[in-house]
Amino acid sequence: MDYIKIIILAIIVNNIILSQFLGICSFLGVTGKVSTAIGMGAAVTFVITLGNAITYLIQAYILVPYHVEFLQNIMFIFVVAFLVQIVEIIVKKSVPSLYQALGIYLPLITTNCATLAVALLAVQNHYNLIKSVVFAIAIGIGYTLAMVLMAGIREQMEINGYPKGMKGFPMTLVIGSLLAMAFMGFSGLVK
Amino acid sequence: MAKMESTLKNMVLSLSLISMAMVAGLGYVYKITKGPIEMADKQKEITAVTQVLPAFDNDPIKQKKDIEGLTFYMATKGGLPVGCAVKTFTTKGFAGRFDLMVGFKPDGSIKKIVVLDQKETPGLGAKMTEPAFTDQFKEKNIATFKLKVKKDGGQVDAISAATISSRAFCDGVQKAYDLYMKNFAKPVTAVAGVSDTTAVKGGKHE
Amino acid sequence: MSKLLGYFTNGLIKENPTFVLVLGTCPVLAITTTGFNGFGMGMATAIVLLLSNVMVSILKNYIPDKVRIAVFITIIATNVTVVELLMKAYTPDLYKALGIFIPLIIVNCLVLGRAEAFAQKKGVFASALDAIGMGFGFTAALTLISIVREILGNGSFFTIPILPAGAHPMLLFILPPGAFLTFGLLFLVMNTLKRKFKI
Numbered sequence: 001m002d003y004i005k006i007i008i009l010a011i012i013v014n015n016i017i018l019s020q021f022l023g024i025c026s027f028l029g030v031t032g033k034v035s036t037a038i039g040m041g042a043a044v045t046f047v048i049t050l051g052n053a054i055t056y057l058i059q060a061y062i063l064v065p066y067h068v069e070f071l072q073n074i075m076f077i078f079v080v081a082f083l084v085q086i087v088e089i090i091v092k093k094s095v096p097s098l099y100q101a102l103g104i105y106l107p108l109i110t111t112n113c114a115t116l117a118v119a120l121l122a123v124q125n126h127y128n129l130i131k132s133v134v135f136a137i138a139i140g141i142g143y144t145l146a147m148v149l150m151a152g153i154r155e156q157m158e159i160n161g162y163p164k165g166m167k168g169f170p171m172t173l174v175i176g177s178l179l180a181m182a183f184m185g186f187s188g189l190v191k
Numbered sequence: 192m193a194k195m196e197s198t199l200k201n202m203v204l205s206l207s208l209i210s211m212a213m214v215a216g217l218g219y220v221y222k223i224t225k226g227p228i229e230m231a232d233k234q235k236e237i238t239a240v241t242q243v244l245p246a247f248d249n250d251p252i253k254q255k256k257d258i259e260g261l262t263f264y265m266a267t268k269g270g271l272p273v274g275c276a277v278k279t280f281t282t283k284g285f286a287g288r289f290d291l292m293v294g295f296k297p298d299g300s301i302k303k304i305v306v307l308d309q310k311e312t313p314g315l316g317a318k319m320t321e322p323a324f325t326d327q328f329k330e331k332n333i334a335t336f337k338l339k340v341k342k343d344g345g346q347v348d349a350i351s352a353a354t355i356s357s358r359a360f361c362d363g364v365q366k367a368y369d370l371y372m373k374n375f376a377k378p379v380t381a382v383a384g385v386s387d388t389t390a391v392k393g394g395k396h397e
Numbered sequence: 398m399s400k401l402l403g404y405f406t407n408g409l410i411k412e413n414p415t416f417v418l419v420l421g422t423c424p425v426l427a428i429t430t431t432g433f434n435g436f437g438m439g440m441a442t443a444i445v446l447l448l449s450n451v452m453v454s455i456l457k458n459y460i461p462d463k464v465r466i467a468v469f470i471t472i473i474a475t476n477v478t479v480v481e482l483l484m485k486a487y488t489p490d491l492y493k494a495l496g497i498f499i500p501l502i503i504v505n506c507l508v509l510g511r512a513e514a515f516a517q518k519k520g521v522f523a524s525a526l527d528a529i530g531m532g533f534g535f536t537a538a539l540t541l542i543s544i545v546r547e548i549l550g551n552g553s554f555f556t557i558p559i560l561p562a563g564a565h566p567m568l569l570f571i572l573p574p575g576a577f578l579t580f581g582l583l584f585l586v587m588n589t590l591k592r593k594f595k596i
Contacts, residue, residue: 018573019573020427021423021426021427021573021576022423022427022501023423024422024423024425024426025419025420025421025422025423025506028419028422070217070218070221070478070482071214071217071478073474073477073478073481073500073503074213074214074217074471074474074475074478077470077474077503077504078467078470078471081466081467081470108506110470110504111504111505111506111509112504113423113501113504115504116500116501116503116504117497117501120497120500121497124497165585165588165589166585169419169581169584170581170582170584170585170588171581172581173577173578173580173581173584174577174578174581174582176577176581177574177575177576177577177578177581178574180572180573180574180576180577181569181573181574183573184572184573184574187285188285188355194457194458194460194461194462195458195459195460195461196461197461197462197463197464198461201461202461202463202464205459205460205461205464205468206464206467206468206471209456209459209460209468209471209472210471213471213472213474213475214475216475216479217475217478217479220478220479220482220483221482224482224483224485224486227486227487228482228485228486230486231485231486231487231489232489234489235489308493312572313430313550313551313571313572314550314551314566314568314571314572315568
């Protein structure tokens with residue numbers, strides 16, 4: 001079934017972080033602790049799911065009928081910014097500890113490549129509304145998966161210790177390299 | 192002059208005016224690049240068609256025919272058919288769909304193949320764009336040349352570690368050949384060059 | 398004069414967008430498979446950066462504080478679309494190669510970051526120099542990473558083959574793990590150099 005294919009491709013074969021390189025800033029920056037990574041993943045999933053629904057409607061009912069496709073970039077990024085603003089308010093009110101933990105990375109979901117990219121990819125692949133939303137949820141799951149994997153490894157590395165020069169980004173990038181290599185094993189899973 | 196105050200009126204005014212100016216500017220740039228963008232696409236088409244065909248003097252692009260998702264560009268010289276470029280595709284690539292332009296001679300043999308759009312793995316499947324892979328198809332006629340990778344019992348040398356891309360390539364070429372034969376050409380028979388001699392004998396066409 | 402020059406050289410080394418500020422990392426990993434791609438992406442981003450910095454600086458007194466991010470994004474998104482259209486028309490091969498990463502310049506933290514940190518506070522000329530410096534720094538970093546990945550992973554330098562005949566390149570470097578690895582190791586090199594030369 002088409003939907004199964006979309007889901008498997010999005011979560012593991014074409015993982016948004018480990019094979020498409022989208023969302024790297026958050027991958028490098030917010031993966032110090034597993035709890036933060038999960039929270040970030042949930043917030044991003046929420047934003048992109050709603051985002052894909054809204055951008056689909058904009059594409060189908062405004063951009064195409066009025067031949068103003070060149071406004072796609074502007075309108076899509078506005079949708080993203082607006083949604084992130086809303087999510088920020090919700091998280092601040094309901095889970096203030098998460099709000100503190102995510103810090104500046106919550107509003108930075110707006111500039112997270114993954115957020116805008118998912119909307120653009122759904123249009124590029126000519127997904128209908130349902131496929132677009134399913135795609136977004138799957139991407140969100142794949143994103144969270146990669147984030148949690150990285151956070152788990154980094155938490156462990158802090159305990160184990162490593163060369164001083166590797167502290168921070170070099171270490172994270174090397175771990176990322178190994179994760180990407182592992183995920184390459186999934187290619188060819190879906191025809 | 193100090194920064195504008197963040198009153199509601201100012202915020203709405205500033206955002207609206209700047210947005211409108213931006214959209215207007217963008218609309219203008221869109222208008223003036225529309226022509227060049229179409230030209231660039233056309234140029235790609237012309238280049239691809241010219242690359243795979245022998246010399247011709249008609250306008251194959253203008254006379255192109257779309258059949259079952261493939262596009263056929265007939266080329267003639269002095270009124271006689273010299274070949275047909277077929278824009279074909281396959282969805283069986285490692286990274287999904289990619290497009291090929293296959294140049295057939297009137298007897299169905301292949302003059303040249305160029306890869307158009309592809310997103311195969313660089314260094315692996317992407318090597319199918321290189322002459323090292325595509326040259327093996329030159330002068331081959333599918334009627335006698337087994338268009339499958341050697342692994343599948345055919346005569347095609349697949350790219351090492353890129354069997355899927357190689358298979359998909361064959362799939363695209365096969366599609367082009369089947370539709371070309373069905374709609375345009377007569378396959379070569381045991382006597383080589385039969386079609387060519389009839390064309391020459393016929394003299395002027397159209 | 399030296400202050401202005403400082404704005405320009407800042408983006409090259411001291412606050413290099415890729416190795417120091419670590420902003421705009423998505424294209425760094427994704428696009429750096431060939432020298433041309435890395436350079437092309439860097440230049441496209443640099444142009445957007447210049448246009449945006451200048452526009453923001455000119456309009457800075459007419460942008461109320463509370464809507465500033467929205468206005469910045471509008472300006473940046475417009476500039477990116479302009480560059481996208483121009484590339485589609487005049488550099489179609491590069492446009493195809495860079496693909497979705499061209500519109501993603503909008504969310505490149507570097508562009509928004511400079512508008513926020515610099516252009517809305519400083520004059521037009523200084524903002525322009527900052528943009529050019531950062532643009533150069535970003536392009537240099539991207540091109541460097543691309544050159545390493547292309548030589549090791551494809552045996553070529555800007556598509557010119559340079560390996561001796563029969564030698565096989567290490568494919569890994571063209572693939573995703575190689576991107577992370579190259580960036581990480583170059584990062585390590587840059588950090589070490591900085592410590593040694595106290596930059």
